[in-house]
Amino acid sequence: MNWFTKTFSSTIGRKIIMSVTGLFLCSFLVVHLVGNLTLFYQDGGEAFNIYSHFMANNPVIRTMEIVLVLGFLFHIYDAIVLTRRNKAARPVGYAENHPQENSTWSSRNMGLLGTIILVFLLVHLWNFFVPARFGELEGVPNAEYTNLYAEVVKAFKNPIYVGLYVISMIALAYHLIHGFQSAFQSLGLTHKKYTPFIKTFGVAFSVLISLGFALIPLYFFFFVNL
Known part of the structure; x- marks a missing residue:
């Protein structure tokens, strides 16, 4: 097991883990958005309450939640380790190297973008996941599920939360644009014929996913009454 430990604790190994967990989390975003569109x-x-009840009580989904949490933790931990290693390798920094000429803004600020997303995720879980699983939500008359929809409406009438949500989705878009392309590079899946398509698809995916999530709180804030 020594070779395995050394391989996946190396910079290349950690980049592979970052890529695999990142792409896995992208698949979660798709599933989560499709469900939220209800x-x-x-x-x-x-429809949303039925969907939420199914997600909370299906044993397969509950098992996948554990895998999802592990994916987040590995992704965050490797991001921190790689960032520290990069800084240690370049103690002087980019001041004299004109990084804007050789890299994108998102690639230079993945740490900031990731931090914004992490803060949002913690707030989001506190607002929805914790009440749904551990709280005392109001039940729907003549139904076996709780009224999580009412909590959504209430939360999305808070301008501070809606603002945080939209800003975080903008950060997510930039994070995904760089991360999606970088994941394929780290996995060695580059080809002069297919790489341009991967870049284009990555940008489209990042924008559409983030826009889809951002439209939800804006819709409730402006068009749905309590």
Whole structure:
């Protein structure tokens, strides 16, 4: 096991872990967004409440939640380790190297973007996941599920939370634009024929996913009444 430990604790190994966990988290974003789109149904929140009840009680989903948490933890930990290693390798910094000419703004600020996303994630979990799993939410009459939809409406009437949500989705878009392309490079999946498509697809994916999430709180803030 010594070779395995050395391989995945090396810089290259950690970049591979970052890439795999990052792409896995991208798949989670797709699934999560598709489920959240039920919030737009004009049914008083019934579809969203049913979806939330299913996600909270399905044993396969509950198992995948553990995998998801581990994916987040590995991704965050490796990001911290790689950032420290990069700084240690360049103690002088980029001041004299004109980094803006050789890299994108998002690639130079992945730490900042990741921190914004992490703060948002903690607030988001506190607002929705904790009440849904451990709180005393109001039940829906003549149904076996709770009314999480009402909590969503209440939360998205808070301008501070909506502002944080939208800013975080902008940060997510930039984070994904760089991370998506970087993941394929770290995994060695580059080719002069396919790399341009991967870049274009990555930008489109990042913008559409982030925009989809951002539209939800804006819709509730401006168009849905308590």
